[in-house]
Structure formats: structure tokens, C-alpha cells
Amino acid sequence: MRNIKLSYYPYTLKLKHPFTIATNSRTTTPIVLVEIEYDGLTGYGEASLPPYLPETQMSVQEFLSSIDLSRYNDITDIESILADIDKSIPGNNAAKASVDIALHDLKGKILGVPVYKMLGLPKKGMFTSYTIGIDSNEMILNKLKEADKFKILKVKLGSKNDRDIIETIRRITNKPIYADINQGWSNRYEAIDMCFWLQTKNVVLIEQPFKKNNIEDNEWLNQRSPIPIIADEAVQRLEDIDRIKNIYSGINIKLMKCTGLNEALKMINYARELNLSVMIGCMTETSCAISAAAQISSLADWADLDGNILITNDSFEGVSGIDGMIIPNGNPGIGIRKITNLSLPKLV
Numbered sequence: 610m611r612n613i614k615l616s617y618y619p620y621t622l623k624l625k626h627p628f629t630i631a632t633n634s635r636t637t638t639p640i641v642l643v644e645i646e647y648d649g650l651t652g653y654g655e656a657s658l659p660p661y662l663p664e665t666q667m668s669v670q671e672f673l674s675s676i677d678l679s680r681y682n683d684i685t686d687i688e689s690i691l692a693d694i695d696k697s698i699p700g701n702n703a704a705k706a707s708v709d710i711a712l713h714d715l716k717g718k719i720l721g722v723p724v725y726k727m728l729g730l731p732k733k734g735m736f737t738s739y740t741i742g743i744d745s746n747e748m749i750l751n752k753l754k755e756a757d758k759f760k761i762l763k764v765k766l767g768s769k770n771d772r773d774i775i776e777t778i779r780r781i782t783n784k785p786i787y788a789d790i791n792q793g794w795s796n797r798y799e800a801i802d803m804c805f806w807l808q809t810k811n812v813v814l815i816e817q818p819f820k821k822n823n824i825e826d827n828e829w830l831n832q833r834s835p836i837p838i839i840a841d842e843a844v845q846r847l848e849d850i851d852r853i854k855n856i857y858s859g860i861n862i863k864l865m866k867c868t869g870l871n872e873a874l875k876m877i878n879y880a881r882e883l884n885l886s887v888m889i890g891c892m893t894e895t896s897c898a899i900s901a902a903a904q905i906s907s908l909a910d911w912a913d914l915d916g917n918i919l920i921t922n923d924s925f926e927g928v929s930g931i932d933g934m935i936i937p938n939g940n941p942g943i944g945i946r947k948i949t950n951l952s953l954p955k956l957v
Contacts, residue, residue, distance in 0.1 A: 613678045614646040617707070619666040622657075622893055622920045626752065629743040631767025631793025633661055638893035641669040642924065643707040645715050647684055652715025653925070653945060654707035654901075657865050657892040657916070664703050672704040685716045691871050702845065702868050709869025710901040710943065717942035724904040724943050728874070733907035734936035735889075737914045738763035738787050743770075746777045753781050759933035762786050763913055767793015771803065775810050787888075787913065789816040792842055797826045804834040814888075814911065816861060817841040828856040837886060847876050850883070859886030859910070864902055865894075877908045891916040900927030900943045903935050924948055 622638045643654035656669045675697065681690050691709055717724045725732060739759035741752045743766070756762060762782075764774060767790040778786070788807055794800045800818055807815070814837045819826045821843035831838040837858035844853050845866045853860070860880055862873050873889075880887050889902055889909040894916035906912045914935050917923050927945035928935050938944045 612646075612648055613684060614644075615673065615676060615678050615708075616644045616646070617641055617670060617673045619670070620924065622895065623922050624893065625755075625919055625921055626742070626744070626748065628893070628919070630765045630789070631743070631791040634742075635660060638920075639666050640895070641666055641673070641704070641707060642895075642897070643673065643711045645678065645684075645708075645711040647715060648719075650715060650718045652711040652713070652718065652942065653897050653947065654709070654711030654714065655895055655898040656703035656707040657894045657898060658703055659892050662703065662865075664701060668701065669704040669707070672698060672701045673708070676708065684712070685719060687712045687716060687871060691869070695868060703865040705868040706864045706898075707869075709871055710864065710898060713870050713901065713904075714942035714945070721941050723937055723939050723941060724870070724901070725907070725937050728870075728905065730905065731907055732937055732939060734934040735903075735906040735909065735912040735914075736760045736933050737912045737935045739915050739933065740789075740913070740919060741765065741778070743768050743774070746773070749774065749777050750781065753778065759915075760784060761933065763915075764788055766790050772806070775807065775812070779810055783811055786810070786812045787814050787816065787911065788812045788836075789841070790818045792817050792820045794818045797829055800826075800830050801833050804830065804836050808835045812836060814839050814859070814886075816888075817843060824856055831857055839886070839888060841890070847872055847879060850876065850879055850885070854883050854885065857885070859888065861888040861890045861913070862909075863890045863892060864898060865892050870901060870905060873902075873905060874908075877905070886910045888913060890914070893919060895920070895923050896925040896927035897943070897945055899935075900925070900937070900945050903928040903937050904943060906935065 641656045645652040738761040739756040740763040840857040841861040888911040890913040896917045925945045
């Protein structure tokens with residue numbers, strides 16, 4: 610194909626606060642930003658690479674360097690292109706997601722419509738949660754002030770201070786809470802006690818309580834918990850759903866885990882067939898990936914799309930939010946605009 614160019618460059622996102630979960634803590638997140646230029650239009654994509662996942666900026670760039678988009682006859686045939694790219698090299702899910710997002714953005718711009726409309730979906734707002742990492746009581750109170758306009762909180766648990774964290778929050782607000790354990794619990798009996806206690810604290814779901822490979826305890830807890838138990842680390846792609854369908858009540862779908870919008874839609878449809886609940890989640894991301902996920906958030910039960918709110922150096926403007934509600938802006942593609950006053954590395 611003539612006049613097609615794939616470019617990419619590394620970028621480091623800076624977090625407003627140290628981000629601590631049950632297994633690690635960090636102040637930055639490396640990403641790779643992608644651009645696909647065609648016929649005077651540019652589609653934008655992104656690969657977010659938190660350190661607990663296997664990909665790096667180097668591996669993403671090596672993967673992207675192997676892709677030749679000029680060999681495809683129709684750049685708008687996203688399904689065929691992504692299927693071919695997916696089978697080229699195993700893994701590299703975030704790298705593949707960056708291409709998926711850029712192709713959807715580009716196709717929407719070619720057609721002159723937002724991606725949600727291109728996919729036959731409504732323009733519907735979803736309230737996103739605001740994430741509060743494990744921290745001191747003082748810092749948690751400060752973060753609650755920042756989260757004042759948000760209707761829902763996502764609280765990281767999995768430490769010895771879980772009850773104290775929740776009690777600190779409940780002294781200030783009774784907003785619904787999504788509790789994300791990040792595989793931090795280890796004792797099933799303590800966990801079930803926590804589930805019943807958390808229910809009294811207006812906690813509406815619990816993500817990934819035990820290690821993802823601990824099938825027995827996750828299933829045991831899900832069968833007894835008064836709160837839905839949602840798989841996060843335990844489910845990456847469509848092929849994983851059959852393995853976990855009887856273990857959890859729902860799944861958290863993230864574009865960076867599942868290779869992008871194309872597979873995310875398939876996962877949502879299959880989850881519904883199995884009566885599994887669906888959360889649309891994110892990593893630490895710019896407004897590029899968040900705006901992409903927002904295009905399909907109307908299909909989910911819950912949205913956790915605050916990754917761009919938690920950083921200080923977003924490189925895009927995109928999805929709009931009022932009082933914690935995310936809603937696509939209706940512009941073509943994923944609806945983003947590149948911020949040009951940032952100092953970025955030269956495109957590869």
C-alpha cells in the first residue's frame with residue numbers, strides 16, 4: 610500500500626502520586642506511542658508497559674519494527690490485518706494493542722465518524738472509578754479530595770492495613786468502592802470474613818483476591834462471597850475466558866492485556882453469553898488509550914478508565930468527563946488531539 614507509514618517512540622508517564630498496589634510501587638510508567646499515517650490522516654495508538662507485565666519499550670519497538678503495513682491492500686480491513694499481525698509473533702499484547710488502537714482511530718477518520726458509531730454502538734457516558742493506591746492515611750485523605758467529583762472509588766487493598774484503609778475512607782465518604790486486591794490475599798478464611806465486612810462498607814465488587822494461578826481459593830471465595838469476585842490478572846485474552854468462566858463472576862478487560870478493541874469486543878460478547886459481568890479497565894495510560902476504551906465502555910457493567918487522570922504529562926486531549934463520567938466527544942476516530950507543546954523524542 611502506498612503512502613502508509615508506521616512510526617513509534619518511547620515516552621514515560623509521570624504519576625501524580627506514587628502508585629502502590631499489593632505487589633509493587635512505582636512513580637512512572639513507560640509507554641510507546643504509535644502513529645500510522647495514511648493519505649494525509651494520522652491514527653494514534655499506545656502501548657502501556659507497567660513493570661509487572663513482560664513487555665518493555667525495547668520489546669515493543671522491536672515488534673513494531675517487524676510490521677510492514679504496506680503489504681495490506683485495505684488499511685480499513687482491521688480484522689484481517691490484526692489477525693495476521695497477531696499470529697506473526699506470540700505475546701506482545703500491548704504492542705499489538707497499540708496497532709489496533711491506531712488502526713481504529715485511522716479508520717474512523719477515513720470514514721469521518723467516531724469509533725463507537727463505526728462499531729454500531731451508542732454514545733453513552735459511563736461513570737469511571739477513581740483509583741486510590743495503598744498509602745498512608747494522610748495521603749489517602751488527600752487523594753479523596755482530588756477524587757471529590759468522582760462518584761465511585763477504586764481502592765487498592767491486599768496489605769495488612771486493608772480494614773484501616775477502608776475505615777479511613779468511610780470517615781469521609783460512603784461512595785461505592787471497587788476493591789482491587791491485586792492477588793494480595795493468601796488465606797481463604799480471612800478473605801471470606803473480609804468479603805462480608807466489605808459488603809457492610811458499600812464495596813460492590815472485589816478484583817483478583819488471590820494469585821491468578823490459585824484456582825481453588827478463587828473459586829471457593831467466589832462461591833461464598835456476597836460481593837462479585839472479578840478476574841483481572843487471571844484473564845488476558847479471549848482464549849482465557851473458558852478457563853476461568855466457572856471460577857469468577859466477571860472479568861476485567863483491558864486493551865493492553867487483550868491486544869486492543871477488536872478482541873475486547875469479542876471478549877465482551879462471549880462473557881455475556883456466559884453470564885459473566887464485565888469491567889472495562891486500564892493501565893496507567895494517556896488519553897489516547899483511555900479514549901479508545903471509552904468507545905466501547907457502553908457495553909460494560911463497570912468502567913475503571915482513570916489512567917490519564919493519574920498522570921501529570923498526558924500527551925493527548927480526548928475523552929471528556931463531567932463529575933467522573935467519561936463520554937466520547939463524538940469526533941472522528943477515537944476523538945483525540947495531540948498536545949504539540951510537549952517535548953517528545955524523535956519518531957522512529
